Amino acid sequence: MLILISSSKTQDFTKQSNIKSCTFSVFLNESQKLIELLKKIKRAQLVKILKISDNLYKPIKDKINFWNISHPENKSKAAVLAFKGEAYKNINAAKFTSTDFEFISKHLRILSGLYGLLRPVDYIMPHRLEMKTSIENEFGNNLYKFWSKKITSEINKICKENEIKTIINLASKEYFKVIDKKKLNLKTINIVFLQNKKGILVSSGILSKQARGLMVNYIVKNRITDYKELKQFNLNGYSFQNSFSSEKEFVYAK
Helix, strand or coil: CEEEEECCCCECCCCCCCCCCCECCCCHHHHHHHHHHHHHCCHHHHHHHHCCCHHHHHHHHHHHHHCCCCCCHHHCEEHHHHECCHHHHHHCHHHCCHHHHHHHHHHEEEEECCCEEECCCEEECCCCCCCCCCCCECCECCHHHHHHHHHHHHHHHHHHHCCCCEEEECCCHHHHCCCCHHHCCCEEEEEEEEEEECCEEECCHHHHHHHHHHHHHHHHHHCCCCHHHHHHCCHHHCEECHHHCCCCEEEEEC
């Protein structure tokens, strides 16, 4: 099975990767095109499309200007270690062994607004570009149109080459939307996490992100390759809810 998760706005490059051999994104040329488009956008428009405050303009503009397609080692870091959002804190890749990294590199991909599709140990540089960003490009006026065909094709290719039959979707709706489901030749299982609030099951964004990270960690540490084994996931008080689940959607509640 292949796990899909979203990238994170929050990143940490203060410590360099402890991975001896990082890889490079298959879509670096496409990333370069997006960087060149971002460089041409005026300040007011950039603040608007990135949905940032004025005081964030300079640090983000610096990231755009300093981004380098060659990804020098001293300015880059493995994606799964550089991203520091709630999901990644709970993946806890900093504690992974070399065999953990081997496993996750085969079974997980990260959806990214700038990089398209990342392997966990692909180098990334500091950046900020969410998938929902509206930016004029050769394929349309947003990143979904820029990336959809490329990412869908790459996922199909990865799964065919590795005889993978199932996608485990741990990405947010915002990111998973980029994939053309009609052309995805695979069984897809969406993972949903719910929390009990005063007797009612609801979904909390932050808690769900944390749970996604915990599930990735669980898959890696237990070397899970059969999606049916995910029904046993029980970290942080979650349990599989058979009555709410289906073959296309696994629901967990705490």
